[in-house]
Amino acid sequence: MTKATERPTRQPSMADVARTAGVSAQTVSRALRDSPNVNPETRKRVLAAVERLGYRFNNAARVLSSGRSHTIGLVLLQSGGYYSRSAVTAGVEAAAGEAGYAVSIATIARLDTGLMERSLSKLADQGVDGIVIAVPLISVTQKMEDITRDIPTVTLDGSRTASARVLGIDQKEAGRLATQHLLDLGHRQVWHVAGPDEWIEARQRRQGWQECLAAAGIPAPPPLEGDWSPDSGYRQGQVLAMIPDVTAVFAASDEMAFGVIRALRERGRSVPDDVSIVSVDDIELAAYCSPPLTTVRQDFYRSGEAAVALLLREDGAESEESLVTATLSVRASTGPPRAS
Amino acid sequence: MTKATERPTRQPSMADVARTAGVSAQTVSRALRDSPNVNPETRKRVLAAVERLGYRFNNAARVLSSGRSHTIGLVLLQSGGYYSRSAVTAGVEAAAGEAGYAVSIATIARLDTGLMERSLSKLADQGVDGIVIAVPLISVTQKMEDITRDIPTVTLDGSRTASARVLGIDQKEAGRLATQHLLDLGHRQVWHVAGPDEWIEARQRRQGWQECLAAAGIPAPPPLEGDWSPDSGYRQGQVLAMIPDVTAVFAASDEMAFGVIRALRERGRSVPDDVSIVSVDDIELAAYCSPPLTTVRQDFYRSGEAAVALLLREDGAESEESLVTATLSVRASTGPPRAS
DNA sequence: AGACCCTATGTTATCGATGCCATATGTAAC
DNA sequence: GTTACATATGGCATCGATAACATAGGGTCT
Structure with a gap:
């Protein structure tokens, strides 16, 4: 077997193909690409030669001469x-x-x-x-x-x-959607387990949450900060569990939400009966854990x-359209606050 | 801004550097790589020129002449x-x-x-x-x-x-580990939710399970097949829920295990009290769902x-060492069978 | 002192495809 | 019957770095 570190044996080149097909290398080049000015008959001969020799174009050479690497x-x-x-x-x-x-x-x-x-x-x-x-x-x-x-x-x-x-x-919108959902259910306050502040996503989701609360005339509680990991969610969940009147939490990611839920449960707080939780991402597992997570879906693909x-895109449009919209998937991790 | 589709403006080349440093292109080439035969003084001049011109080597040219793309x-x-x-x-x-x-x-x-x-x-x-x-x-x-x-x-x-x-x-070992763990806990039978049969992983894990049961003198029940997704696990979980004497399940992936657990619970079977579940992967979330998953960890990285x-590797060693070993993380999704 | 080699550097050919220009047909237009 | 223009093709320089070979200077060995 050839080693990755040794120079490979020579592959057939365009010149070889040209010789076999009885045309010039230039014609081969044209035949293998767009060029409208190639006789169908010639092109057929070229393709046959390519097939026969097992020719495969050399990317490096193409890049070198065309200036673009594709x-x-x-x-x-x-x-x-x-x-x-x-x-x-x-x-x-x-x-x-x-x-x-x-x-x-x-x-x-x-x-x-x-x-x-x-x-x-x-x-x-x-x-x-x-x-x-x-x-x-x-x-x-x-x-x-x-x-x-x-x-x-x-x-x-x-x-x-x-x-x-x-x-x-539109991350701000995601934060807003999540928060508004909880308010709509009747919660009076929404806590937030945010992502690391260096992340734009995290900052924007936090902003959406803040603005939504502000619009409802509710002073926002201090946000707790995680690092996206389930473990960090777990730690902040332990903090939340010590605060008596928490009924609704917006976690900045599904993974952190898993951790938060676990921490709350270990401390005897049921989800969603005692505390509702909404998060962002809608990972595949969100629907299959217990309880299934209410979450804001974003289409990363x-x-x-x-x-x-x-x-x-050819035109250098500086547009910053939020092409990707966020949608809320409501599942069992959220519900109205317990009648008190 | 430059467009990705247009030919970029010319970058300084090795010849430019050579000119600036007052040496030949070849010397520049040598100075920028290993070559022991370059006067330290010359090398310094070359590096200074590189710095000044913002020279960056052209990969395509390098590949073309060296024959290796790295x-x-x-x-x-x-x-x-x-x-x-x-x-x-x-x-x-x-x-x-x-x-x-x-x-x-x-x-x-x-x-x-x-x-x-x-x-x-x-x-x-x-x-x-x-x-x-x-x-x-x-x-x-x-x-x-x-x-x-x-x-x-x-x-x-x-x-x-x-x-x-x-x-x-060593996927077979993973299957064996998982199955043996359940048998060690006292289960008399272990069901299996396998991955798609086209996957080597799936097939090997299934083999490990079969062989482990065989070694214990237990006839293996027919394996159920999923497609790795939580959803497929959920569907097979529904099947398992209809079988009365299921007390232990080995799922071929964590994600399917999530689905299985959910289906069992919806049908009133508690995990791990009624049914123990073990799976493979140890994804980050495995430890944070309820119950935390007992799972076989594999180091994909x-x-x-x-x-x-x-x-x-230079030598063409055909060795097929199983460099990556599997280890079992025992968590709450498994336990001894309910005393009956 | 001559043969020999080692170091540091330069010169030239080369990798393979493409861009540009030239050329040879055919064919439509005036 | 020229001019004009489109179609089909070939020739040659070129992209930028490297390999292979060449050379010049200085030291070492016998």
Whole structure:
């Protein structure tokens, strides 16, 4: 077997195909692509030769001469939200593939500008034609700007930079939806277990919650902060369990909600009888745990697709449409407050 | 802003750097890589020039001349097991990055040889130096063999092909561990909700279960088959709920276990009091649902790393060590059978 | 002192596809 | 019957880095 580290044996080149088909390399090149100016007869001969030799075009050469790699880079965060990451990846890959682009990934272990810079450099070195950043940028450094100025970039739910376009999911709306649902059920107060404040998503969901409460004339209680993990939800749930009059909680992610529920139950608070919980994500498991979670669904797959579409769009429209809408799935984890 | 579809403005090339540093392009090339035969003084001048011009090497040109792309392809399945997919991806990317390789992904929507062939072709076209197939291959076609013969390939938990190496996670052991745990608790029979039979994982876990029962002299009941989703677990759980003497269930994945538990509970069977459940994966949520799941943990991240290591290893060792071991996390979803 | 080698560097050919320009037909227009 | 223009094809330079070979200077060995 060939080793990945050794130079592979020579593959047939376009010149070989040309020779076999009795035409010039240039004609082969044209026959294999769009070019309308190729005799169907000739094209057939070329294709036959390609087939016979097992010819496969050399991407590097194509990139070198055309100047475009037909590859887009995707930056992901390694931790936090397995579900959304997978879904975004799948969406990006599907849309990119559709348009004839390959996807090269770069994951960063945690939110850190240094790691982010390195990832972007890596992608830039690879010569990607565009970059989708599926990481909530906190701060943007000069170096990052340098790269995104040269390479078209779309940030998925990140902060706006001078040179990157931002595709927003309407996170504020998600927070509002969740909170309003609880108020509509008759709850007088809604507590919030937020995501880490460096995450734009987390901040926006918190804002939606705050604004919704404000609109109802309710002073917001201090938000508790988790890190998206079930474990952090569990810890904040223990805190909530010690506060007597908590009847409704909005958790910024399903995974944290699982932890919150567990903590509340261990302390004898039933969900939804004593406390209602609503969260965001609608991961597959949300409907199958007990109680099934009421949660705000967001279509990450679609947002991945949309990011690529925005990236490849000819017109440089700076539009920041919230292409992806949030919808509420009402399940058993929420109910009216216990009559008191 | 530049568009992804237009030819980017020219970046400084090695020749530019050479000119600025007052040396030849070749010396620049040497200075930027290993080469011991470069005067430290010269190297310093070169690096200064690189810095000043913001030079970044052109990957395509490098690939074209060296014949190696320093990219490995990763084939993933879009559906099924968000968690394991993410973890494998992260592991592969980390190990590849460590070795100076980039990762290009290709996802297939479902287990289908046609789609598989297309993905492999896509990666081959990109000129990847190696391929990690994180998809449980069912059957291997001639076309697939053609590609894996030219490009080093490692299959993660897939079937053996003539030309690809296989890295096995010991799935049979996982099934055995789970089943034995239930028998040790005193259960006389263990039912199984299996994954789809096309998946090697599923088949091996089922085998582990069967063999373990056989060793205990217990005739295995017919396995029920799901598709990894919580929903399929739910449906099979409904079936199990109708069978009176079920006291122990081994589900092939955590997600299906969630569904099974839900179905049993809806039908008045308590977990673990009436029925014990054990599964495989140990996803993060397993510990935070109620009841917390007893499950067999497998380190997908590590297996991703190991796959890359195997791929890049110089010696063509055909070893099929089960580098990744399974361990049991005992939680509240299992207990001794109700005294009857 | 001549043969030899090691270091540091330059020169040139090469990887494979594409862009641009040239050329050879055919064919419609005036 | 030229001019004009579209169609089909070939030739050649080019992208940017690297491999292979060449060379110049200095040291070492016998």
